[in-house]
Amino acid sequence: MSANSMPDAVSKAPPQEMVRITTDQWTQPFWDATKEHRLVGAQCGDCGKFRVPPSPMCPKCHSQRIDWVPLSGKGTIYTYTIITRAMFPSMEPHIPYVPAVISLEGAGGTRLVSNIVGARVGDIAIGGKVRVIWEDHADGKTVPHFALEPG
Ligand SMILES: [Zn+2]
Numbered sequence: 001m002s003a004n005s006m007p008d009a010v011s012k013a014p015p016q017e018m019v020r021i022t023t024d025q026w027t028q029p030f031w032d033a034t035k036e037h038r039l040v041g042a043q044c045g046d047c048g049k050f051r052v053p054p055s056p057m058c059p060k061c062h063s064q065r066i067d068w069v070p071l072s073g074k075g076t077i078y079t080y081t082i083i084t085r086a087m088f089p090s091m092e093p094h095i096p097y098v099p100a101v102i103s104l105e106g107a108g109g110t111r112l113v114s115n116i117v118g119a120r121v122g123d124i125a126i127g128g129k130v131r132v133i134w135e136d137h138a139d140g141k142t143v144p145h146f147a148l149e150p151g
Pocket of ligand 1: 047062
């Protein structure tokens with residue numbers, strides 16, 4: 001089935017059980033912020049370079065300092081794919097879903113792997129404007145997805 005076979009379908013969130021989040025000292029602040037429905041980016045505390053995903057050392061200046069800065073939650077679709085087939089039965093209600101790489105506004109060109117949710121599939125395009133939306137999961141984590149900006 002090609003993506004064009006369901007242009008009027010509305011994109012869904014993937015099954016929560018497919019999203020397994022493990023955190024460590026370098027990523028915990030990101031997930032603490034999502035619980036409060038805030039999108040933050042890791043920025044080097046010395047040279048200002050953003051690093052996504054956050055890593056122990058800045059690739060530019062080797063500093064270990066990180067400032068977590070609030071982001072607008074707006075972004076642009078860098079690339080995406082449309083999943084139109086359920087790989088297992090419990091996925092069926094979540095079809096189609098649309099994993100996407102989002103270029104984040106105000107984050108130095110960094111990108112976040114996420115999903116586009118609640119969009120008419122035929123309206124999704126590279127370069128499209130999106131904004132963050134939140135899905136609170138049963139396990140207590142909150143996951144950022146993105147919705148198309150109107151217009
Ligand atoms: Zn740096």
